Amino acid sequence: MANVKSYKMLIDGEWVNASDNGLFKSSSPISGEVWAKIPEATQSDVDRAVKAAHKAFSTGPWSEMTPSERGKCLRKLGDLLAEKSEELGRIETIDTGKMLKETRWQAKYIAEFFHFYAGCADKIAGETLPIDKPDMFVFTRREPLGVVAAIVPWNSQLFLVAVKVGPALAAGNTIVLKASEHASVAILEFGKLIELAGFPSGVVNILTGHGEPCGKALTSHPLIARISFTGGPHAAKQVIYNSAENFAQVSLELGGKSPFVVFEDADIESAVNGSIAGIFGATGQSCVAGSRLYLHEDIADIFLTRMLDHVKNIQIGDPLNVDTQMGPLCTEGQLKHIQSVVKQAQLEGGKVLCGGQQPKHLMGTYYEPTIIECNSHDMSIVDTELFGPVLTVERFKTEAEAISLANDTKHGLAAGIFTRNGARQMRMSKAVRCGIVWINTYRAVSPIAEFGGVKGSGYGRESGFQAMYDYTRPKTVWINTSDDPMANPFVMR
DSSP states (O other): OTTOEEOOEEETTEEEOOTTOOEEEEEOTTTOOEEEEEEOOOHHHHHHHHHHHHHHHHSSHHHHOOHHHHHHHHHHHHHHHHHTHHHHHHHHHHHHOOOHHHHHHHHHHTHHHHHHHHHHTTTOOOOEEOOSSTTEEEEEEEEEOSEEEEEOOSTTHHHHHHHHHHHHHHTTOEEEEEOBTTBOHHHHHHHHHHHHTTOOTTSEEEEOOOIIIIIHHHHTOTTEEEEEEESOHHHHHHHHHHHTTTTOEEEEEOOOOOEEEEOTTSOHHHHHHHHHHHHHGGGGOSTTOOOEEEEETTTHHHHHHHHHHHHTTOOBSOTTSTTOSBOOOSOHHHHHHHHHHHHHHHHTTOEEEEOOSOOTTOOSSOOOOEEEEOSOTTOGGGGOOOOSSEEEEEEESSHHHHHHHHHOSSOOSEEEEEOSOHHHHHHHHHHSOSSEEEESOOSOOOTTSOBOOOGGGEESOBSTTHHHHHTEEEEEEEEEOOOSOOOOTTSOO
């Protein structure tokens, strides 16, 4: 406990404790030991943060900045993030158990997202309308929404901060950012860069705490104009319910159970590598994890043989170790959920091809990379998001069957398609109902490309230039250019 660090929240440019000095502990999944104490935000803290953001939006330096000036702040923030990527990546790894090689790369790469939105800040524009009325000049301008509540989970904290905060600030909004109660430290450390980047007080505020009272108070606050939420469906339902209090715009990026479809003409080596990356990268703790593998019957056996040869050699261990390939699960709750669902899958007739248990040489929330061949598409595991390194496998005969299997899910976030047939690539990209389709690749991201889901995976889009429109609204301006007096006041024009 001697090395436990105490953190504070960022509200109105000041680092503060919770109003009642409440704290909760953060344990590292690597060791299971408490390594940080985090403020438990009260309703009063939330109110203070939202009012600070509203004041910064309405008055003060931020409200008077030109779009180009906002862009300069974002560019500086990106530069600082790149400089601190090693440090921030290490902190995120300690707090979440994610691989250091991934977190430090991700921290450095997301600097590009801030650079992208720095360039977007002065590119958003309205329109001149060819109106059907004489002597009228009509145009639109796009204006920021106001205070944005951004809620991020623990698994891709800095990345999700970038895709929410970047466009929101570029458009001229202000932010109240709520970190996950499971892992808050990386976002609080990121907050130290805000002032250095030149953002005025109150423009970015960072709260820590649980759904109750922090999350509820934030998403229902009357001054919130937009809620950008990433997380699970249960919490999302509560967010929607809370938004009835303020009629805030809502975007939801939820879970997934993404299909990974391999046709008979696929490059087997490439598809095997893609599938391993899609489900065992980040220990499967990714909303886009390719957790449903569909193999054409002609290549299924050879594919599984090659995949199992790779999987059995995956190095599980300390995510800070450069040789480690897969780290622990972030929480004990995830581990128990996975154990329960895998056990049920076996009772339903699923065949465990590898894994299915905790590694005996490791303590804590580690779980072996697991592949389960399913004898029925109706097995409960097939459409249950596990958020861990567990892959289900089914076989198919025809393209139509592959499409049916891929779409038979309540989720709709991502899909991977491996085929060298160009026409089939186009057909499949259209037929699969999801927000992201990767053809002969997987888990690729870019600030230029939008992402988001359909069906139970949410709605709205993050990243890309489209986000600039999502964080603004049009205002229509009518100008009468005639010098003549207006005619009959009881006639609509």
